[in-house]
Amino acid sequence: MAYVLQSYKKIRQFFIEIGELSYFAMRYFKEALKPPWEFKELLRQCYHMGNRSLVLVGVTGFIIGLVLTLQSRPTLQEFGAVSWMPNMVGISIVREIGPVITALICAGRIASGIGAELGSMRVTEQIDAMEVSGTNPFKYLVVTRITATMLMLPLLVIFGDMIALYGSALVENLKGDVSFQLYFNTVFDALEFGDLIPATIKSFFFGFTIGLVGCYKGYYSKKGTAGVGIAANTAVVTASLLLFVVDFIAVFVSDIFFEL
Amino acid sequence: MEKQDYISEQIDSLDQREPVIEIRDLHKSFGDNHVLNGFSMTLYKGENLVVMGKSGSGKSVMIKCLVGLIQPDSGFLSVMGKEIKTLDRKTLDALRSDIGFLFQGSALYDSMTVRENLEFPMRRHKEKLGNIRDTTPLVLEALENVGLAHTVDLMPSELSGGMKRRVALARTLILKPKIILYDEPTSGLDPITSKEIIQLMGRVQKKYGTSSLIITHDVDCARVISERMVLLVEGKNYIEGSYTELSKSTDPKVEAFFKK
Ligand SMILES: Nc1ncnc2c1ncn2[C@@H]1O[C@H](COP(=O)(O)OP(=O)(O)OP(=O)(O)O)[C@@H](O)[C@H]1O
Ligand SMILES: [Mg+2]
Numbered sequence: 001m002a003y004v005l006q007s008y009k010k011i012r013q014f015f016i017e018i019g020e021l022s023y024f025a026m027r028y029f030k031e032a033l034k035p036p037w038e039f040k041e042l043l044r045q046c047y048h049m050g051n052r053s054l055v056l057v058g059v060t061g062f063i064i065g066l067v068l069t070l071q072s073r074p075t076l077q078e079f080g081a082v083s084w085m086p087n088m089v090g091i092s093i094v095r096e097i098g099p100v101i102t103a104l105i106c107a108g109r110i111a112s113g114i115g116a117e118l119g120s121m122r123v124t125e126q127i128d129a130m131e132v133s134g135t136n137p138f139k140y141l142v143v144t145r146i147t148a149t150m151l152m153l154p155l156l157v158i159f160g161d162m163i164a165l166y167g168s169a170l171v172e173n174l175k176g177d178v179s180f181q182l183y184f185n186t187v188f189d190a191l192e193f194g195d196l197i198p199a200t201i202k203s204f205f206f207g208f209t210i211g212l213v214g215c216y217k218g219y220y221s222k223k224g225t226a227g228v229g230i231a232a233n234t235a236v237v238t239a240s241l242l243l244f245v246v247d248f249i250a251v252f253v254s255d256i257f258f259e260l
Numbered sequence: 261m262e263k264q265d266y267i268s269e270q271i272d273s274l275d276q277r278e279p280v281i282e283i284r285d286l287h288k289s290f291g292d293n294h295v296l297n298g299f300s301m302t303l304y305k306g307e308n309l310v311v312m313g314k315s316g317s318g319k320s321v322m323i324k325c326l327v328g329l330i331q332p333d334s335g336f337l338s339v340m341g342k343e344i345k346t347l348d349r350k351t352l353d354a355l356r357s358d359i360g361f362l363f364q365g366s367a368l369y370d371s372m373t374v375r376e377n378l379e380f381p382m383r384r385h386k387e388k389l390g391n392i393r394d395t396t397p398l399v400l401e402a403l404e405n406v407g408l409a410h411t412v413d414l415m416p417s418e419l420s421g422g423m424k425r426r427v428a429l430a431r432t433l434i435l436k437p438k439i440i441l442y443d444e445p446t447s448g449l450d451p452i453t454s455k456e457i458i459q460l461m462g463r464v465q466k467k468y469g470t471s472s473l474i475i476t477h478d479v480d481c482a483r484v485i486s487e488r489m490v491l492l493v494e495g496k497n498y499i500e501g502s503y504t505e506l507s508k509s510t511d512p513k514v515e516a517f518f519k520k
Binding site: 120121124125126128129130131133134135 | 324327329353356359361363364365367368370371380381383384385435
């Protein structure tokens with residue numbers, strides 16, 4: 001009985017959170033469309049986020065490209081299809097692996113960062129101080145951050161894709177004597193708009209999800225320093241989970257529109 | 261007869277000081293936690309009023325209601341003749357620029373320099389300051405008032421607790437507010453620094469002729485600065501009077517505050 005009650009409470013809490021998150025998202029759109037806009041802060045956030053994740057995304061992308069190619073080589077060789085390597089790696093990276101891995105890394109890096117930053121601002125009354133000094137903290141802190149992640153994530157994904165493809169080309173170059181030019185020519189021939197567009201749109205939504213969850217957790221963080229830790233932590237977990245939900249929906253929708 | 265009426269009216273008006281803050285029957289609960297249960301209080305123009313109460317008695321909640329940071333459940337709140345809950349965003353912001361709020365933990369924006377911290381309240385109140393371009397003189401004047409002009413380009417993390425409090429006070433004063441709300445201005449400071457802050461508050465009061473509402477549980481602070489005191493006990497204004505009156509009281513609840 002106690003178990004049932006507990007799981008009932010958990011499920012209830014889950015739906016309450018989904019509701020609050022949707023409300024938060026709606027508030028974002030409402031405030032984002034209304035002047036005054038905080039362009040300077042937006043630029044600062046964009047720079048900040050791109051800068052913070054660039055190296056991490058690059059390194060991960062490089063390794064993923066490298067490993068993916070190394071591990072698929074024996075199988076493709078068995079079928080005498082090594083020349084298909086650029087097509088296979090290119091498409092899987094651009095369509096799925098690049099966006100998802102980049103988004104997951106950013107969830108760890110950006111969502112937790114935002115959660116902790118806004119959380120500590122809430123706890124130390126900095127958000128209240130902004131409110132009384134006539135600046136709308138939702139606009140200044142939340143709208144700028146969500147917009148920045150939304151704009152920066154597609155760029156980071158493209159950057160990560162490029163590095164991953166470079167890693168893959170490097171393997172092919174060393175093991176299979178394929179020139180970089182030939183490799184990239186094959187990749188770009190294989191890629192279609194039906195691969196690029198959905199992937200980019202998907203990255204936008206990934207960015208939105210990361211910014212939204214990070215801001216939501218931080219903005220409503222509980223009092224006390226423990227609250228900041230919880231905000232940062234739950235931001236990463238919730239954002240990562242939601243990313244897969246968004247990914248599922250995105251694949252489903254692009255399947256309809258682009259008949260993959 | 262008529263003359264008599266006239267004279268008594270004159271005497272009345274002499275006696276009736278102009279109230280700048282009026283709180284009537286304020287109620288606020290968080291779930292089952294009934295924090296304020298009918299608190300009433302008036303702050304008159306040019307006066308230093310100290311509100312004392314135990315930790316967790318709702319002092320911070322009370323002044324946050326005054327500036328609209330927390331919505332009370334019921335009760336009448338008016339600041340300079342304007343009822344808070346009837347105001348729209350714009351009027352509320354204009355009113356807030358006349359109210360200085362010194363937060364309990366200083367609440368300096370820790371991603372900004374001292375200069376940016378002081379400039380922040382001015383960004384939405386340019387007209388009030390006569391549309392000046394260069395804010396540096398104002399920033400320096402405010403910092404000189406608190407004796408910290410040399411810290412203008414430091415980050416808050418480079419300041420000590422007492423310095424932070426003084427910078428926060430400078431930020432509070434930068435829009436030349438008519439009313440200042442101090443939330444425990446001396447909490448967490450050593451006795452000497454506390455004394456400095458208290459002297460600073462006194463100087464500000466003389467220089468700008470502000471009305472101050474001071475929340476504290478520091479008896480020394482109350483003795484030096486208060487003209488009148490209100491004790492907040494169990495969510496109500498328990499007793500009111502001057503420091504000397506209250507410190508002589510034999511009521512155990514009142515005595516508890518003054519015992520060392
Ligand atoms: N946002 C909130 N949500 C829930 N409860 C709150 C909130 N803010 C304050 N409280 C509760 O209200 C009560 C009074 O809090 P408040 O911060 O006003 O105390 P205080 O008198 O300022 O104490 P202190 O001297 O420690 O600052 C506390 O029990 C606190 O838990
Ligand atoms: Mg308090």
